[in-house]
Amino acid sequence: xxxxxxxxxxxPRAAAESTGDARLRANLRHATRTIRDKRARAVAELPDWxxxxxxxxxxxxxxxxxxxxxxxQLERAVTEAGGTVHWAADAAEANRIVTGLVxxxxxxxAVKVKSMATQETGLNAALEKAxxxxxxxDLAELIVQLGDDLPSHILVPAIHRNRGEIRxxxxxxxxxxxxxxxxxxTDRPAELAEAARLHLREKFLRARVAISxxxxxxxxxxxxxxxxxxxxxxxxxxxxETLISVVGIEKVVPTWQxxxxxxxxxPRSSTAERxxxxxxxxxxxxxxxxxxxxxLVLLDNGRTDALxxxxxxxxxxCIRCSACLNVCPVYERAGGHAYGSAYPGPIGAILxxxxxxxxxxxxxxxxxxxxxxxxxxxxxxxxxxxxEVLVHLRERVVEGxxxxxxxxxxxxxxxxxxxxxxxxxxxxxxxFGHPRLLxxxxxxxxxxxxxxxxxxxLPGPGRAWSATRDLPPLPAEPFRDWWQRTRxxxxxxxxxxxxxxxxxxxxxxxxxxxx
Amino acid sequence: MTGADSRSVxxxxxxxxxxxxxxxxxxxxxxxxDYLPAHTAEDDPAALADLLAENLADYRALVHRCTxxxxxxxxxxxxxxxGARTVLAPPGVPGDWLxxxxxxxxxxxxxxxxxxxxxLDAVDSVLTxxxxxxxxxxxxxxxxxxxQGLRxxxxxxxxxxCVVRLPxxxxxxxxxxxxxxxxxxxxxxxxxxxxxxxxxxDRVEGVHGPRTLExxxxxxxAPPG
Numbered sequence: 001x002x003x004x005x006x007x008x009x010x011x012p013r014a015a016a017e018s019t020g021d022a023r024l025r026a027n028l029r030h031a032t033r034t035i036r037d038k039r040a041r042a043v044a045e046l047p048d049w050x051x052x053x054x055x056x057x058x059x060x061x062x063x064x065x066x067x068x069x070x071x072x073q074l075e076r077a078v079t080e081a082g083g084t085v086h087w088a089a090d091a092a093e094a095n096r097i098v099t100g101l102v103x104x105x106x107x108x109x110a111v112k113v114k115s116m117a118t119q120e121t122g123l124n125a126a127l128e129k130a131x132x133x134x135x136x137x138d139l140a141e142l143i144v145q146l147g148d149d150l151p152s153h154i155l156v157p158a159i160h161r162n163r164g165e166i167r168x169x170x171x172x173x174x175x176x177x178x179x180x181x182x183x184x185x186t187d188r189p190a191e192l193a194e195a196a197r198l199h200l201r202e203k204f205l206r207a208r209v210a211i212s213x214x215x216x217x218x219x220x221x222x223x224x225x226x227x228x229x230x231x232x233x234x235x236x237x238x239x240x241e242t243l244i245s246v247v248g249i250e251k252v253v254p255t256w257q258x259x260x261x262x263x264x265x266x267p268r269s270s271t272a273e274r275x276x277x278x279x280x281x282x283x284x285x286x287x288x289x290x291x292x293x294x295x296l297v298l299l300d301n302g303r304t305d306a307l308x309x310x311x312x313x314x315x316x317x318c319i320r321c322s323a324c325l326n327v328c329p330v331y332e333r334a335g336g337h338a339y340g341s342a343y344p345g346p347i348g349a350i351l352x353x354x355x356x357x358x359x360x361x362x363x364x365x366x367x368x369x370x371x372x373x374x375x376x377x378x379x380x381x382x383x384x385x386x387x388e389v390l391v392h393l394r395e396r397v398v399e400g401x402x403x404x405x406x407x408x409x410x411x412x413x414x415x416x417x418x419x420x421x422x423x424x425x426x427x428x429x430x431x432f433g434h435p436r437l438l439x440x441x442x443x444x445x446x447x448x449x450x451x452x453x454x455x456x457x458l459p460g461p462g463r464a465w466s467a468t469r470d471l472p473p474l475p476a477e478p479f480r481d482w483w484q485r486t487r488x489x490x491x492x493x494x495x496x497x498x499x500x501x502x503x504x505x506x507x508x509x510x511x512x513x514x515x
Numbered sequence: 516m517t518g519a520d521s522r523s524v525x526x527x528x529x530x531x532x533x534x535x536x537x538x539x540x541x542x543x544x545x546x547x548x549d550y551l552p553a554h555t556a557e558d559d560p561a562a563l564a565d566l567l568a569e570n571l572a573d574y575r576a577l578v579h580r581c582t583x584x585x586x587x588x589x590x591x592x593x594x595x596x597x598g599a600r601t602v603l604a605p606p607g608v609p610g611d612w613l614x615x616x617x618x619x620x621x622x623x624x625x626x627x628x629x630x631x632x633x634x635l636d637a638v639d640s641v642l643t644x645x646x647x648x649x650x651x652x653x654x655x656x657x658x659x660x661x662x663q664g665l666r667x668x669x670x671x672x673x674x675x676x677c678v679v680r681l682p683x684x685x686x687x688x689x690x691x692x693x694x695x696x697x698x699x700x701x702x703x704x705x706x707x708x709x710x711x712x713x714x715x716x717d718r719v720e721g722v723h724g725p726r727t728l729e730x731x732x733x734x735x736x737a738p739p740g
Contacts, residue, residue: 035712055548065537066538068529087521162715218698229712231725238670261550264689273706278709281704288665290666
C-alpha cells in the first residue's frame with residue numbers, strides 16, 4: 001500500500017470535496033442500497049434476531065470486563081497447540097514484529113488476507129521499507145492496491161469504484177504486479193473476478209509466507225476464525241509454510257459455543273448471506289495440514305484506552321460487519337475516504353477518535369460526521385449505541401476532560417474552535433433552567449417573527465455553522481402556550497378552555513423547579 | 516519495547532482501564548442464551564434434507580440425491596460430464612465410490628498428501644465426504660477426517676464433489692453443529708462455491724476456491740424419479 005491516511009483534512013473539508021463527486025456518489029448509492037435491502041431480508045429470516053443481538057452484546061461486554069483473563073487463557077491455548085504469541089502495544093511494534101518474522105523466513109514477499117488490523121497499523125508500507133512485497137489477495141483490496149488507492153469501506157474497500165473503473169485499473173496495472181489482465185477484458189463482474197483469479201493464482205502457488213487478521217479468537221481452545229467469500233483466505237491460511245495473524249485484543253471470545261452467536265450475526269449483517277462461502281478455523285498448527293509455523297500478534301494500539309472509557313468501550317464489541325456504513329446517510333454521501341482512517345462510517349466515527357485520540361483536527365471532527373439519525377444503532381448486530389458514543393465524544397471534544405492515552409490517565413483541554421458552541425450551550429442551559437424567562441422570550445420572538453432572517457448572520461467562526469443552515473420558522477405561538485390552550489386537540493378553537501384552570505398546575509410546577 | 520515487555524504493558528493497561536469493575540476471571544453467571552437453538556423443525560429428517568438442498572442450491576451449489584447403490588454411477592457421470600481425467604479422493608474415501616469412474620478411465624490420484632500446491636492445481640476434480648452439514652444455512656463442514664483429507668485438497672482443484680450422508684450428518688442449525696465438532700481439528704465451512712461481493716456489492720460466484728461445488732445427498736428417502 002502506498003496510500004496513507006496521515007495528514008488528511010478534517011471531515012467537513014474532505015466531505016465538501018467528496019460530496020461534489022457525482023460518480024462517487026452514484027457508485028456509493030448503488031452499492032449501499034443494493035446491500036441494505038438484502039440485509040433486511042436476511043435478518044428477517046431469524047425471528048430471534050434481537051435475542052441473538054443482545055447475547056452478542058452481552059458476551060462481548062463480559063469478555064471486555066475480563067479481557068486480561070481471556071487473553072492469558074488464549075495465549076496458553078495457542079501456545080499449547082503449537083503457535084507462538086506476540087504482544088504489540090502499538091502499531092509500530094506490531095509492524096516491527098511482523099517484519100522481523102517475515103525476514104527470519106528468508107522470504108521477501110508475502111500474500112495477505114484482507115485485514116483491518118494491518119490496515120490500521122500501515123503494515124504494507126512498513127514491509128515495503130524493509131524490502132518485503134506484500135500482495136493483497138482480497139479482490140477489493142487488490143483493486144485498491146493496484147489503483148494506488150485507499151480503502152473506503154470495511155467489507156468492500158473498493159466500494160467507491162464501479163465496474164468500469166475496476167476494468168481500467170486491471171488493464172493498466174495488473175501487468176506491473178504480475179500476470180497482466182486477459183486481452184479484451186470487459187466490465188462484466190464475472191470476467192473481472194476471473195481476471196483476479198488468474199492474476200493471483202500464481203502468487204498463491206508459490207507463497208511461503210502469509211499474513212492475516214482474524215474475525216474471532218476462542219480463548220478456551222486457542223482457535224482462530226477467518227470468515228470470507230472468495231477463497232483467497234483459505235489459500236493464504238493453508239498453502240504457505242508460515243502464517244502470521246495480526247489481531248486486535250478485542251477479538252477474543254471466551255468459548256467455542258460463543259461462535260454460535262457470532263457466526264449467525266456476522267454473515268447476515270455483512271454480506272446479507274445465511275452463511276458466507278468459506279469459514280476457516282484453526283488451532284495452532286496441524287502436522288502435514290497447513291502452515292508449520294503459526295504466529296499470533298495481539299494488538300493493543302489504543303484499544304485499552306477505549307476500554308478505560310465506560311461509555312466509549314462498547315465500540316470494542318464491533319465485529320466489522322459494515323452494516324452501519326451501508327445504512328448511513330452521511331457515509332452514502334461523503335464516502336469512506338473523508339473519515340481519514342481504515343475505519344470509515346459510523347463505527348469509524350466512534351472508533352478512530354478513541355484509538356487515536358481527539359487531538360488532531362481530523363479526529364476531533366469525526367464525532368460530528370453524523371446526523372445522529374440512529375440507523376447505525378438499529379442495524380448493529382452487537383447493539384453498539386453509536387449515537388450515544390458520538391454525543392459522548394462530542395462532549396469530550398468541546399469540554400475536554402479526563403481520558404486515557406496509551407495507558408496513562410491525562411486531562412485534555414477543550415478543542416479550539418468550539419468556544420461559540422460552548423457559549424451557546426451554556427446560554428441555552430441557563431434559559432432552560434429558567435422556564436419563565438424562556439417563555440417570555442419565546443412569546444416575544446413569536447410576536448417579532450416577521451423580522452426573522454432566513455439565516456442567522458453569525459460573525460467569525462460561527463459562520464461555518466450558520467452559513468449552511470436555514471433557521472426554522474418561528475411559530476406564532478410557543479409550543480407550551482399552544483399545549484396549555486388546546487391540550488393537543490387540534491380542533492380546539494382559540495381561547496375555548498378556561499385559562500385560569502390551565503395555568504394553575506403549570507405555574508406551580510415551575511415554581512417548584514425554580515431555585 | 517520488546518514483545519515480552521509489551522505483554523505486561525498491555526495487561527497492566529487493561530487492569531488499569533477496568534479498575535474496580537472487572538479484570539481477572541469472570542464471576543457470576545454467563546450471559547443468557549435465550550435465542551433459538553434452531554429455526555426449523557428438527558424431528559423430520561426428510562424436511563431437513565430438503566431445506567439443506569434448497570439452501571445449497573440458493574448459493575449455486577449443484578445438488579444431487581442418490582442411494583448407496585447409485586453413488587458410483589452418479590460420481591462417474593458427474594466427473595465424465597466435466598471432462599475430468601484425474602480425481603483426487605482422500606485415503607478415507609471408500610474405493611467403491613470411485614469404482615465406476617475408474618472403470619471409465621478416470622485416474623484416482625495416488626498419494627495425494629505428497630502433492631505440491633502446483634501439482635494439485637493440475638488435478639481436475641476432488642471427491643470427499645464431510646463432517647456434517649447445516650440445513651438452515653446450506654453449509655458443509657469439513658474437519659480433516661480421513662474421508663476429507665487436507666484442507667488444500669478441497670481448495671486448489673476447480674471442481675469439488677462432496678458427499679453428505681443422510682440423515683445422520685445433517686443438523687438444523689449453527690448451534691446444533693458446534694457441539695458435534697472438535698475445535699482442535701482444522702475446519703473449513705463451505706456454503707456454496709467461492710464468491711465475491713466486491714464489485715458493487717453484488718454477488719458473483721467463482722473466484723479462488725472451486726468454482727463448481729456439487730453436493731451428493733446420500734441415502735435417506737429414495738430419490739424422486
